[in-house]
Amino acid sequence: MSSLMYEKMRANPKFQQLVKTRGRYAWTLSIVVLGLFYGFVLMVAFQPAVLGRAVGEGSMLTVGVAAELFLFILFWVLSALYVRRANTEFDELTEEIVKQASREIK
Amino acid sequence: MMRRLTPYVSVLGFALYGAMAYAGPPVDGALEKQATNWHAIVMFCLFVAMTMGITYWASSRTKSAADFYTAGGGITGFQNGMAIAGDYMSAATLLGLTAMVYGQGFDGYLYMLSFFAGWPVILFLMAERLRNLGRFTFSDITAFRLDQGKVRTMAALSSLVVVCFYLIAQMVGAGQLIKLLFGLDYTIAIFGVGILMMVYVTFGGMAATTWVQIIKAGMLLTGGTLTMLLAFSQFGFSFHELMERATNVHKLGLKLMTPGGLLADPVNAISLGLGLMFGTAGLPHILMRFFTVNNAKEARKSVLYASGIVAYFFNVILLMGLCAILIVGQSPDFFEGGTVGGKLVGGGNMVAMHLAKAVGGNMLLGFMAAVAFATILAVVSGLALAGASAISHDLYARVIKKGKASDSSEIRVSKIATIALGFVAIFLGILFEKQNVAFMVGLAFGVAAAANFPVLILSMYWKGLTTRGALFAGYGGLVSAVLFVVLSKAVWVDVFGFKAAIFPYSQPALFAMPVAFLLAFIFSKSDSSVRARSEIEAFEDQYVRSQTGFGSASAASH
Numbered sequence: 110m111s112s113l114m115y116e117k118m119r120a121n122p123k124f125q126q127l128v129k130t131r132g133r134y135a136w137t138l139s140i141v142v143l144g145l146f147y148g149f150v151l152m153v154a155f156q157p158a159v160l161g162r163a164v165g166e167g168s169m170l171t172v173g174v175a176a177e178l179f180l181f182i183l184f185w186v187l188s189a190l191y192v193r194r195a196n197t198e199f200d201e202l203t204e205e206i207v208k209q210a211s212r213e214i215k
Numbered sequence: 216m217m218r219r220l221t222p223y224v225s226v227l228g229f230a231l232y233g234a235m236a237y238a239g240p241p242v243d244g245a246l247e248k249q250a251t252n253w254h255a256i257v258m259f260c261l262f263v264a265m266t267m268g269i270t271y272w273a274s275s276r277t278k279s280a281a282d283f284y285t286a287g288g289g290i291t292g293f294q295n296g297m298a299i300a301g302d303y304m305s306a307a308t309l310l311g312l313t314a315m316v317y318g319q320g321f322d323g324y325l326y327m328l329s330f331f332a333g334w335p336v337i338l339f340l341m342a343e344r345l346r347n348l349g350r351f352t353f354s355d356i357t358a359f360r361l362d363q364g365k366v367r368t369m370a371a372l373s374s375l376v377v378v379c380f381y382l383i384a385q386m387v388g389a390g391q392l393i394k395l396l397f398g399l400d401y402t403i404a405i406f407g408v409g410i411l412m413m414v415y416v417t418f419g420g421m422a423a424t425t426w427v428q429i430i431k432a433g434m435l436l437t438g439g440t441l442t443m444l445l446a447f448s449q450f451g452f453s454f455h456e457l458m459e460r461a462t463n464v465h466k467l468g469l470k471l472m473t474p475g476g477l478l479a480d481p482v483n484a485i486s487l488g489l490g491l492m493f494g495t496a497g498l499p500h501i502l503m504r505f506f507t508v509n510n511a512k513e514a515r516k517s518v519l520y521a522s523g524i525v526a527y528f529f530n531v532i533l534l535m536g537l538c539a540i541l542i543v544g545q546s547p548d549f550f551e552g553g554t555v556g557g558k559l560v561g562g563g564n565m566v567a568m569h570l571a572k573a574v575g576g577n578m579l580l581g582f583m584a585a586v587a588f589a590t591i592l593a594v595v596s597g598l599a600l601a602g603a604s605a606i607s608h609d610l611y612a613r614v615i616k617k618g619k620a621s622d623s624s625e626i627r628v629s630k631i632a633t634i635a636l637g638f639v640a641i642f643l644g645i646l647f648e649k650q651n652v653a654f655m656v657g658l659a660f661g662v663a664a665a666a667n668f669p670v671l672i673l674s675m676y677w678k679g680l681t682t683r684g685a686l687f688a689g690y691g692g693l694v695s696a697v698l699f700v701v702l703s704k705a706v707w708v709d710v711f712g713f714k715a716a717i718f719p720y721s722q723p724a725l726f727a728m729p730v731a732f733l734l735a736f737i738f739s740k741s742d743s744s745v746r747a748r749s750e751i752e753a754f755e756d757q758y759v760r761s762q763t764g765f766g767s768a769s770a771a772s773h
Binding site for chain 1: 321324329331338340462474477480518519530755759763764
C-alpha cells in the first residue's frame with residue numbers, strides 16, 4: 110500500500126521539482142555557512158594580525174570580533190530564511206504531492 | 216608565542232565539561248570544599264520541587280512507549296528548541312566559556328562560534344530527514360532499510376559508548392562543581408545527581424526530561440542575562456569604554472581581541488571544527504530530540520529557536536567574561552590571599568560565579584549556583600534517557616525480541632536500563648573522582664563524529680550503502696576515534712605518562728571520519744550479495760518518505 114504511494118509520488122513531476130529546488134536551496138545555504146566558517150578559521154590560522162586590527166581609527170572593536178558577531182547573526186538569519194521557505198512553499202508542495210498520490214490510488 | 220601554551224589537548228574538554236582540565240585544581244584534588252551555601256541550596260530545592268511536580272504530572276501521562284521515548288510527539292517547536300538549547304548548553308558552557316573569555320578574550324569567542332556553526336548545517340541537511348525517518352532513536356534511521364539486528368546492535372553500542380564517556384565527564388564535573396558551589400561532599404553530590412536523574416527519567420520519561428531542560432534553559436538565560444546587564448551597566452553599557460578599560464588592565468593588553476594560540480595550527484583547527492560540528496550531529500541525546508515533535512515543520516522550528524537561544528547566550532557570555540576582567544579581575548576579594556592577579560578563589564572556573572556575587576550579592580550567586588546544578592542534572596537526564604532507549608528500544612525490542620516486544624515490557628526494560636545506567640554513572644563518577652577526565656568529552660564527540668555521524672548521513676543520502684558497508688564504517692569509526700584519542704597527548708602522555716604523543720593532534724575527527732567514510736564506500740561497493748541489492752532498491756521508498764514525510768511515525772499514530 111505505502112509502497113504504491115511512494116511510487117506514485119516519485120512519478121509526480123512535482124516531486125522532482127520539490128527535491129530539486131529544496132535540495133539546491135539547502136546545499137547552497139550549507140556551502141555558504143561552511144565556506145564562511147572554515148574560511149574564517151583559516152584566516153585565524155594564517156592571518157591573525159588582520160583580524161586583530163581595529164575596524165576604524167580609535168575604535169576598540171577589532172575586525173575579528175566584528176566578523177564573528179556578523180557570522181553569528183548571518184548564520185541565524187540564513188536559518189530563518191530556510192525555515193520560512195521550507196515551512197511554507199516546500200511544505201505546501203509536499204502536501205499537494207501526497208494528496209495527488211492518494212487520489213490516484215483511490 | 217607564549218599563548219601557544221593554550222592546551223590544545225583539553226580544548227574540547229575545557230568548554231564542554233567545565234574547564235576542569237584547564238583550571239587544573241579540581242582534578243588534582245587541590246580544590247577546597249567551600250562553606251555551605253544556603254542561598255544556593257534553597258533555590259536549588261525550589262527547582263527540584265518544581266521539577267518533581269512536573270515529573271509527577273508527566274508520569275500520569277506516560278503510558279505507551281511513544282510517551283516514554285518522545286513524550287508522545289506532542290512537544291511544540293518552541294518548547295523543543297528550548298530543550299535542545301538546554302541539552303546543548305551544559306554547566307561547562309556557562310562556567311568554562313566565561314572563564315575562557317576572561318582569560319583569553321578572542322579565543323573564547325572563536326570557540327563559541329565553532330560551537331554554534333554546526334546548527335545551521337544540521338538544519339539544512341538533516342533536521343527534516345531525521346524527523347521523517349526516525350521514530351524513537353537514530354538507529355531507526357540507520358537500520359531503516361538495512362539489517363535490523365546487526366546495524367541496530369552497532370548503532371546502539373556506539374550510542375552507549377558516547378553516552379558513557381559523556382556521563383563520566385558530566386558526573387565527575389558535577390561532583391567537583393557541587394562540592395565547590397554548595398559545600399557538599401563529593402560522594403553525596405554524585406549520589407544526589409544520580410538519584411534525581413533516575414527519578415526524572417524512570418517516572419516521567421521524555422516529558423519530564425524535556426520540562427527539566429526547558430526550565431533549566433529559562434533559568435540559565437535569566438540568570439546569565441541579569442548578571443550581564445548588572446555588570447555591563449557599570450560601564451554605562453558602552454562596549455568602547457569596557458574594552459578600553461579591559462585592555463588597559465588585562466595581561467594581553469591590546470592583543471586581547473586578537474586571535475591567540477587556540478587555532479593557530481590549521482590542521483588542529485579544522486579537526487576541531489569538524490569534531491564539534493559533526494559530533495553534535497551524532498550525539499544520541501541531541502538526535503533523540505528530533506523525534507519529540509510532530510512533523511518536519513516543528514523540527515525545523517526547534518532548530519531555529521535552539522540556535523537563536525544558543526547564539527544569544529554565547530554573546531551574553533562574551534560580555535560577562537569581558538566585564539569580569541575588570542569587576543572580578545581587579546578585586547582582591549576574589550583572589551586567594553587577596554593578591555590581585557594570583558589564583559582565583561575556587562579555581563579558574565569560578566569567574567562567572569564571582570561575577571554574579573560581585574554584581575548581585577549572595578542572592579544572585581545562589582541563583583547562579585542553582586542554575587549550574589540544574590544544568591548538570593538536565594544534561595545527565597537527557598544522556599540517561601538516550602542510553603536507556605538504545606538498550607530497550609534497539610537492543611531489547613528490535614534485536615532480541617525482533618520487534619515483537621509489547622509496549623509495557625519495552626517500557627519496563629527502559630526503566631530498568633535507566634536505573635542501571637544511573638548506578639553505572641554513580642559508580643564511574645566515584646571511580647574517576649581523582650582522574651583527569653577531560654579527554655572523555657573529546658572521546659564522546661570523536662566517536663559521535665566518526666562512528667554515528669557517517670553511517671547516519673550515508674544512510675540518508677547515499678543509495679549505495681549496504682549493511683556490510685555500514686557495519687565496517689560504524690565499527691571502524693568507533694575503533695579509530697578511540698585509538699586516535701588514546702594515542703594523543705590527553706591520554707598517552709597525561710594519563711599513561713609516556714613522554715611524547717604518537718598522534719600529534721587533539722581532535723580525531725579530521726582523521727577518523729575519513730576512515731569511516733572510506734570503509735563504508737569500499738565495503739558497500741564490493742558487496743554484491745542479494746541482500747545488498749534489495750537494500751539498495753529499498754532506498755527509493757525511503758528517499759520519498761524522507762522528502763515528503765509520508766508514512767512517518769507521527770502521521771501513522773495520529
